[in-house]
Amino acid sequence: MAEHKQMSEEEVRKRTRALLEEVHPERTESIPFRLAQFRHGLAWVHFPEGYGGLGISPKFNATVQDEIAKHSSVIHGDNPAGLIGIGMGAPVVLTHGSEDLKQKLLPRIFSGEDIWCQMFSEPSAGSDVAGLATRAVRDGDEWVVNGQKVWTTVAHISQWGMLLARTNPDVPKHDGLSYFVLDMKSPGVDVRPLYQITGEAEFNEVFFNDVRIPHGNLLGKEGQGWRVAITTLMNERVAIGGGGSGKKAGGGIGQLLKLWKERPAAAHSAAQEALMRDRVSQLYIESELLRLTVQRARGGQKAGNPGPEGSVSKLAGAEINKRMWETGIDLMGSRGLSFEAGYELRQGGGAGLGSTEGFAKYSFLRSRANSIEGGTSEIMKNILGERVLGLPGEPRVDKEVPWKDVPRS
Numbered sequence: 040m041a042e043h044k045q046m047s048e049e050e051v052r053k054r055t056r057a058l059l060e061e062v063h064p065e066r067t068e069s070i071p072f073r074l075a076q077f078r079h080g081l082a083w084v085h086f087p088e089g090y091g092g093l094g095i096s097p098k099f100n101a102t103v104q105d106e107i108a109k110h111s112s113v114i115h116g117d118n119p120a121g122l123i124g125i126g127m128g129a130p131v132v133l134t135h136g137s138e139d140l141k142q143k144l145l146p147r148i149f150s151g152e153d154i155w156c157q158m159f160s161e162p163s164a165g166s167d168v169a170g171l172a173t174r175a176v177r178d179g180d181e182w183v184v185n186g187q188k189v190w191t192t193v194a195h196i197s198q199w200g201m202l203l204a205r206t207n208p209d210v211p212k213h214d215g216l217s218y219f220v221l222d223m224k225s226p227g228v229d230v231r232p233l234y235q236i237t238g239e240a241e242f243n244e245v246f247f248n249d250v251r252i253p254h255g256n257l258l259g260k261e262g263q264g265w266r267v268a269i270t271t272l273m274n275e276r277v278a279i280g281g282g283g284s285g286k287k288a289g290g291g292i293g294q295l296l297k298l299w300k301e302r303p304a305a306a307h308s309a310a311q312e313a314l315m316r317d318r319v320s321q322l323y324i325e326s327e328l329l330r331l332t333v334q335r336a337r338g339g340q341k342a343g344n345p346g347p348e349g350s351v352s353k354l355a356g357a358e359i360n361k362r363m364w365e366t367g368i369d370l371m372g373s374r375g376l377s378f379e380a381g382y383e384l385r386q387g388g389g390a391g392l393g394s395t396e397g398f399a400k401y402s403f404l405r406s407r408a409n410s411i412e413g414g415t416s417e418i419m420k421n422i423l424g425e426r427v428l429g430l431p432g433e434p435r436v437d438k439e440v441p442w443k444d445v446p447r448s
């Protein structure tokens with residue numbers, strides 16, 4: 040893997056001040072400010088020059104943020120709905136996209152103008168995503184897509200989707216896939232919301248009825264979609280993997296500590312208090328360990344895409360978060376059983392859960408998804424066992440069999 044270019048921290052700060060002289064967040068709207076940040080190479084500094092970066096270590100992304108915060112009371116941060124585009128869309132386009140796609144798509148991902156979604160999972164292909172059935176058939180300069188995806192986060196507000204589809208059913212499953220960037224406004228794309236336990240509909244079912252995609256929107260080569268998908272998945276685990284807000288006692292653990300401090304006096308017996316203190320302290324230690332591990336891994340990251348090690352923080356983050364909010368509910372005692380913040384069906388809007396307790400109840404419900412989304416905890420353990428620790432692989436009976444001959448329900 041290539042090394043990053045060397046640059047001093049002071050030089051990064053100087054370049055950030057030059058950006059602020061040209062466009063200041065207090066006087067500029069978010070989109071034009073972020074487009075200028077992209078042009079200055081200060082969007083994602085570890086990307087190459089010309090694509091929003093400077094080709095330097097990703098640890099300097101924090102330096103850019105810090106320097107902006109020093110000089111501005113207004114911060115134009117990432118679009119909250121833009122996580123998939125920024126965390127996964129951008130690196131996959133950078134690694135596998137044509138020059139045209141890079142120039143067209145990358146600035147708008149960073150500016151927050153375009154929201155992206157990831158269309159991998161299907162009703163019968165989640166953990167075994169390489170077994171998927173959505174078909175894309177070549178027709179001249181276009182591909183025609185038919186099939187169905189499911190659990191597609193933010194598809195209802197997306198401009199672009201990363202689509203993995205089967206282009207050759209006659210070869211083993213991993214060899215017959217191709218990867219497309221799909222304009223979600225294309226005719227024949229039908230997005231239908233799915234409601235979650237929290238009352239939100241952050242994800243959807245997506246149906247494709249003779250959807251046409253230009254051949255130029257293929258990422259990588261025909262039949263090499265699995266390789267491209269791996270780039271997405273490795274980045275996904277890092278993007279959604281734990282580490283909290285990056286600040287000491289920030290993020291979820293900060294909220295849990297607030298809940299602990301605000302609990303009513305004598306809510307628990309002395310014995311329960313001691314037990315609760317023990318659980319909260321243990322979670323604080325584990326959150327801090329995770330935060331520092333993630334920070335160290337990012338600091339040491341070489342140029343290019345992350346490797347299977349990203350599964351460490353994905354697995355640990357999911358499991359800590361679930362225990363964190365179980366503790367939150369236990370801290371509230373019987374009050375934790377009501378969801379007074381309102382269990383109404385929503386799509387897209389924020390949780391609107393102002394109080395510490397409301398946030399904790401929402402987080403308890405939402406955290407159940409952490410060990411499923413982006414690959415389940417069992418799958419993370421398989422990856423770590425096989426790809427990091429070098430343990431023997433699981434038996435894979437369909438590996439050499441043409442996809443069309445694999446029995447499926």
Ligand SMILES: Cc1cc2nc3c(=O)[nH]c(=O)nc-3n(C[C@H](O)[C@H](O)[C@H](O)COP(=O)(O)OP(=O)(O)OC[C@H]3O[C@@H](n4cnc5c(N)ncnc54)[C@H](O)[C@@H]3O)c2cc1C
Nearest residue numbers: 157158159160165166190191192408411412413414415417
């Ligand atoms: C909130 C949320 C958002 C999501 N967003 C997206 C999205 O934007 N795009 C997208 O494409 N997908 C998305 N997903 C789907 C997600 O990636 C899948 O749900 C996940 O990969 C699991 O697949 P599955 O649901 O089909 O479960 P299955 O694969 O059917 O798994 C069922 C159970 O079997 C276990 N299991 C399966 N195989 C093995 C094995 N080999 N070894 C051990 N245990 C195994 C699993 O761990 C799980 O416990 C989202 C899911 C959630 C919950």
